[in-house]
Amino acid sequence: MKIAPSEYFARQAALNEVGPEGVARLQAARVTIVGVGGVGCAIAVYLAKAGVGTLRLIDQDIVEPTNLQRLHGISETQLYLPKAEAVREAIVGLHPWVKAEAVVETLRQANAEELLAETDIVFDGLDNFRTRYVLNRYCSTAELPYLFTSSVALQGHVGLFTPPETPCLECALPGVQDGPENACELLGASSSTVGVVGAIAAEEASKFLLGLRSRVQGSILTIDMMGPDFLLTRVTRRDNCPVCRGEVTKMPDEGVAVMLCGARTANVLPKRTLLVDLKAVAQYASETVLASSDSVLVYRLGSHIVSLFQTGRVIVDGVRDQSEALQIAEKVWKQAERASSPRLAGLTRGLDLLLLNSPPP
Numbered sequence: 290m291k292i293a294p295s296e297y298f299a300r301q302a303a304l305n306e307v308g309p310e311g312v313a314r315l316q317a318a319r320v321t322i323v324g325v326g327g328v329g330c331a332i333a334v335y336l337a338k339a340g341v342g343t344l345r346l347i348d349q350d351i352v353e354p355t356n357l358q359r360l361h362g363i364s365e366t367q368l369y370l371p372k373a374e375a376v377r378e379a380i381v382g383l384h385p386w387v388k389a390e391a392v393v394e395t396l397r398q399a400n401a402e403e404l405l406a407e408t409d410i411v412f413d414g415l416d417n418f419r420t421r422y423v424l425n426r427y428c429s430t431a432e433l434p435y436l437f438t439s440s441v442a443l444q445g446h447v448g449l450f451t452p453p454e455t456p457c458l459e460c461a462l463p464g465v466q467d468g469p470e471n472a473c474e475l476l477g478a479s480s481s482t483v484g485v486v487g488a489i490a491a492e493e494a495s496k497f498l499l500g501l502r503s504r505v506q507g508s509i510l511t512i513d514m515m516g517p518d519f520l521l522t523r524v525t526r527r528d529n530c531p532v533c534r535g536e537v538t539k540m541p542d543e544g545v546a547v548m549l550c551g552a553r554t555a556n557v558l559p560k561r562t563l564l565v566d567l568k569a570v571a572q573y574a575s576e577t578v579l580a581s582s583d584s585v586l587v588y589r590l591g592s593h594i595v596s597l598f599q600t601g602r603v604i605v606d607g608v609r610d611q612s613e614a615l616q617i618a619e620k621v622w623k624q625a626e627r628a629s630s631p632r633l634a635g636l637t638r639g640l641d642l643l644l645l646n647s648p649p650p
């Protein structure tokens with residue numbers, strides 16, 4: 290880049306609350322965003338512009354046509370590619386000084402420690418409480434600052450939880466069930482509302498990283514763009530909150546197949562992590578491929594759109610329930626195996642195929 294960072298960040302450094310030392314502090318900060326949909330993508334953009342040096346972007350999903358309306362810097366050319374990779378590309382393209390890492394994965398209790406390692410603050414840009422609780426519980430135990438956000442229709446929420454100093458998310462919102470009645474497919478999503486939520490969340494994180502006081506710490510800010518109204522609610526610790534009492538040891542069963550936010554779409558995890566040679570499968574399914582990258586192959590299978598990830602994880606749309614999703618995933622795994630089979634090597638000669646194995650232990 291031709292512009293010197295000192296020039297790029299001149300106005301940021303001129304802020305009383307930041308100064309040149311603050312810019313340096315932000316440049317040294319490492320931030321993880323779990324879920325880079327509308328809100329998470331806006332957070333990433335504002336953090337990059339604020340000079341945050343290292344961003345880890347975790348998302349299990351692909352860019353769908355209905356997502357484009359609220360993803361900053363993402364175009365049709367990135368349709369069906371993993372959201373984490375598309376957002377990473379957009380962020381680094383405009384802010385080359387940011388070190389950004391894309392993690393195309395489902396956050397679970399089993400991988401939380403690995404995925405959330407070496408980070409100063411974690412953002413929740415998720416669309417479901419099942420994963421939020423995994424995040425809340427991990428952050429609470431690890432004493433990792435957790436910035437909760439959500440947005441649906443013209444409303445949004447932002448809260449910063451830093452137990453044991455503050456209560457946790459589940460003190461305020463325990464036992465929330467995800468259901469289609471709360472999903473953006475039904476209620477809608479506004480690009481400016483997710484932008485406002487992302488901008489406030491990014492500013493709160495910057496303040497926290499700079500050691501400035503925030504009224505959102507230990508509270509939930511509700512934003513209603515219809516007024517607009519801004520309501521700050523102090524969260525009090527629930528005496529019987531199992532997370533704050535350190536009693537939660539195991540998360541509820543995550544299941545092999547889980548229906549995603551509102552849509553007739555499911556995320557299906559393989560029983561063990563695989564290492565699928567996506568190029569081999571792409572060859573096999575070449576006529577119906579919609580998009581491919583190193584980490585995912587997206588193709589049509591009958592009336593469904595299937596995303597097969599390198600780890601063997603499958604997202605399938607147009608399904609009624611988990612069991613239908615699982616049936617389709619079994620079919621996809623069988624196809625992947627067949628595509629990598631030595632018997633069919635003649636079809637795929639010259640490519641580096643034949644690899645549907647577990648990674649080495």
Ligand SMILES: [Zn+2]
Nearest residue numbers: 457460530533
């Ligand atoms: Zn709690």
